[in-house]
Amino acid sequence: MHKLSGISTKLQQDIKLAATKQNQHKRTRSDHATELTEDYVEAISEIIADAGVCRAVDLAQKFQVSHVTVNRTVGRLQRDGYVTTEPYAPIELTSVGTRLAKASQERHQLVLEFLLALGVSNATAITDSEGIEHHVSPETLRVMQKFIDSQK
Amino acid sequence: MHKLSGISTKLQQDIKLAATKQNQHKRTRSDHATELTEDYVEAISEIIADAGVCRAVDLAQKFQVSHVTVNRTVGRLQRDGYVTTEPYAPIELTSVGTRLAKASQERHQLVLEFLLALGVSNATAITDSEGIEHHVSPETLRVMQKFIDSQK
DNA sequence: ACAAAAATGTAGCACAGGCTAATATTGGCG
DNA sequence: CGCCAATATTAGCCTGTGCTACATTTTTGT
Numbered sequence: 167m168h169k170l171s172g173i174s175t176k177l178q179q180d181i182k183l184a185a186t187k188q189n190q191h192k193r194t195r196s197d198h199a200t201e202l203t204e205d206y207v208e209a210i211s212e213i214i215a216d217a218g219v220c221r222a223v224d225l226a227q228k229f230q231v232s233h234v235t236v237n238r239t240v241g242r243l244q245r246d247g248y249v250t251t252e253p254y255a256p257i258e259l260t261s262v263g264t265r266l267a268k269a270s271q272e273r274h275q276l277v278l279e280f281l282l283a284l285g286v287s288n289a290t291a292i293t294d295s296e297g298i299e300h301h302v303s304p305e306t307l308r309v310m311q312k313f314i315d316s317q318k
Numbered sequence: 319m320h321k322l323s324g325i326s327t328k329l330q331q332d333i334k335l336a337a338t339k340q341n342q343h344k345r346t347r348s349d350h351a352t353e354l355t356e357d358y359v360e361a362i363s364e365i366i367a368d369a370g371v372c373r374a375v376d377l378a379q380k381f382q383v384s385h386v387t388v389n390r391t392v393g394r395l396q397r398d399g400y401v402t403t404e405p406y407a408p409i410e411l412t413s414v415g416t417r418l419a420k421a422s423q424e425r426h427q428l429v430l431e432f433l434l435a436l437g438v439s440n441a442t443a444i445t446d447s448e449g450i451e452h453h454v455s456p457e458t459l460r461v462m463q464k465f466i467d468s469q470k
Numbered sequence: 471a472c473a474a475a476a477a478t479g480t481a482g483c484a485c486a487g488g489c490t491a492a493t494a495t496t497g498g499c500g
Numbered sequence: 501c502g503c504c505a506a507t508a509t510t511a512g513c514c515t516g517t518g519c520t521a522c523a524t525t526t527t528t529g530t
Contacts, residue, residue: 190500197449198350199516223477235518237479242516254525281458284465290457297349301449306433307444313436350517351486375507387488389508394486406495406508 201300204270207228208247210257211267219256273307274299280310283317289311353452356422358380358391359400362409363419371408425459426451428443432462 169310209228213220226233240257243249248263256306259267281291302310361380365372374392378385392409395401400415411419430453433443454462 202517221477231477231517232519233518234480239517273375284458285461286458289457294453294455294458296449297453301446301453303442303446306436306438306446354487373507383487385508386490386510389510391487426478 173206181246197300202239203243203246203248204266204300206243207259207267208250208270210259211264211271214259220258221256225257227235270299273302275305276310276314277302284287324419349452354391355395355398355400356418356452358395359411359415360426362401362411363423367464372410376416377409399449409433410459422451425454428459428462428466429454435466 204224209225210220213224213228217224222233222236225236225240229236240249240251243263244251247260248266250258252258274295278291278295281295281298282288288296326393358377361377362372365380369376374385374388377388377392381388392401392403395415396403399412400418402410402412426447430443430447433447433450434440442458
């Protein structure tokens, strides 16, 4: 290999193995849809908690996209069973959507707290946790939680 | 707010502010193209280092997509100035592509080492670093580096 | 109550990133 | 040399995620 200076031989074998199995990128790849779904249900849940109801404009503003884009995305969420909507009515979460939102929020907050505990600034921690949250496995989450606890 | 139990008032204000500025999701959103670009140049660089040349089939195998998809993606990379290709010839990186590949590899390795130093298992660290690497800001990278150093 | 403003919906466009099927090129080997 | 296997290209399809422009519906304020 190359450039893997500080890394053990065992790990290099693992990396080779992962590359051979080709199961790492597969996951990274097609999970963009899932990310968007999680972002949306998380946002919907927060907006409902804050404002009572969630309208498409709220999401459009939050994600900085047009309301048309929101509309179609929400349509997909409905198709996939995460939300319910009727024309000109607010968006509501299904029980499935609510569960997903809760899980996402908890994960998001854990990553945020972890970055803060690590010593990252507020602004950066907020930004980075947004991007990172979708890519952290349960195992890593547990390790992060342990780290947070150890810092208290 | 809600559910932000363990978090300071100041931070909650920052979160509100970030939400108001709406500058957090904007970034997360349209960076998928960048992610793919980084994954590709990184892979191309590695394959060239390992095998001497990089062919479309190698990338197809690595990313588990069809060679047709690789072809079109590489076309975009060429359009954007990261690689050069001629029909039926191997793929090569431009100087810009090489620089991006190097930077991505370094970041990737740093995140990987960080996760390992944190106590995550090899397999999980390999997988998670793939997903996380694209979402870590320079500040967080520096903090991660510091953590790695402190563990030695 | 009614006009203006806000919110939604619809039509139609673009591009990225995935695919299969069919075609073409290259390289190697008998 | 000629043919086969590997590789690359092309055509044509799909979905997701973005947009503008325009039409419609609801809400709101006087």
